[in-house]
Amino acid sequence: MSDDHNVTVDLRGLVCPEPVIRTKKIFENNLIERVEALVDDEVNVQNLSRLARSIKVGFQTKPDGKYHRVVLERSSGGLQPENIVETQPQTSTIKEERNSTVVLITKNTFGEGDQEFSEHLLNIFLQTMYDSGHRPRSILMANTGVKLMGPNSPFAKVLDDFQKAGCDVLACGLCVEYYGLKEIVPKEQITNMFAICEYLDAAGKVITP
């Protein structure tokens, strides 16, 4: 769908910096109000969000199958670049005042017993921890512990609460892959054994329920 004011472009397969250059050139025409671009990967999305910020146009993005659809729009209506949370990295990974406790979850149950009951118990444990104001530096999940992840998991809310409170909630990538959860665990929450070792080494205290 292209007309005098709207342009749709397919920038897949182009090597950096080509997608940014082409989009910038399109916007050099003052008549163009809106560019919708299809790009290969997250890097192009990030670079186009920076371009949007510098030329002061709105920016929106959503996944489109294995690709990404990016909309840059001159007039309002688009999300202003200032509001794009995903381009902002975590700015406070180190806070002296933050608790240095790490919660290491290596199975999806609290103790051994009836599976369903033990899972429920683990959820109660995390919820109680959150409600009583404990804010660990990170919650690390490995082995069947990674099954806590995913939007439809009963643990989704409490893990999300912890994350919003500044806690790093991370799952072992190898485990996520092994248990076939790669599609539902967000990329930025996947970590590796190296990082897990670093967290544990730097921890003041490690809690394993």
Add this chain to the structure above:
Amino acid sequence: MTESIGNKQLLTVNSRTSGCSAKISAAELNAILSDLPKPICKELIAGITNFEDAAVYKISEELAIVQTIDFFPPILSDPFLFGQVAANNALSDIYAMGAKPIFALNVLSFPTCDYPLDTVKSILKGGLDQMGKAGAILAGGHSIQTPEILYGLAVTGLINPRKVLTNGGARPGDSLLITKPIGTGIALIGLKAESLSAKGQKVLMEVLTTLNDGLLPHLERFPIHAGTDVTGYGLAGHLHEMAKASGLACKLNFSKVPLIPEVSQLANEGLVPAAAYGNRNSFQKWVSFKEGIELAHEDLCFDPQTAGGFLLAVENEKAEECCAALSKTSMTAAIIGSFEEGQAGYVEVYP
């Protein structure tokens, strides 16, 4: 298939990444290496463990050999210049250990069907030119046919084992020095986008082709406790490696960091190499940006460097004097931060 302009084929056309941007990310490398056995050998005094720039193997109490290998796809369309830069980048790893390079072997993969043989000759001539400047000789090499061009060197150097400069060894209170401006990854993307001015290009070429040998005369004169060269992991990544290996935290004052002209503006416009995002993913857990640091400055901290300058931990009392001396033998020299007691490996970036 190769794109051509007139009769001149563009060297960089098949390169999806460039220079140190072509490195496998630290996070991926850790995942690959974590299961492999680590060598245990008392003669190996620097190696895989602390992500050192080169391996150092002790032959006797007085002598150690230093060995490194480094190669990458074309970052520039001029083959001679590309050869110079690739060789410079490889030689730099030897200097980064405080050693002097003595000889090198070429590492080459080249599609002889797609490009004239003169192109590959020029690449090798560029490499030889740089080795000549370093006083190292070419002793051989290995070449194969591949669809993508790759060039670099395996370099051997010599050092007294007691004088090896490693990532670890920085002491609390040490000043942090740098000897070249930052921003080659972003500037190279800017060059590819034809958005880098003549002035910016001049500084970029100077960074890429200046030898890092300017450190050697000062190693004996000043209390330099640790050092590395800034390459693929970017400023923040290499500072993390130094701080971690030294068991200290690092404070970086971004306003003091020398930059290649225009790189902040280029980063603002989205001309950021993919590997900078890879570095961000690998290292952001260890980096804290204080209020006032712009997104472009963060990108510059993660920007992968090719043939970057040195990062040195120098005793605070002697830092000014060392900086003045280094500025005479290096491209530039600046004090950009310090090492402090704190969580090992953490890098705090102040505006």
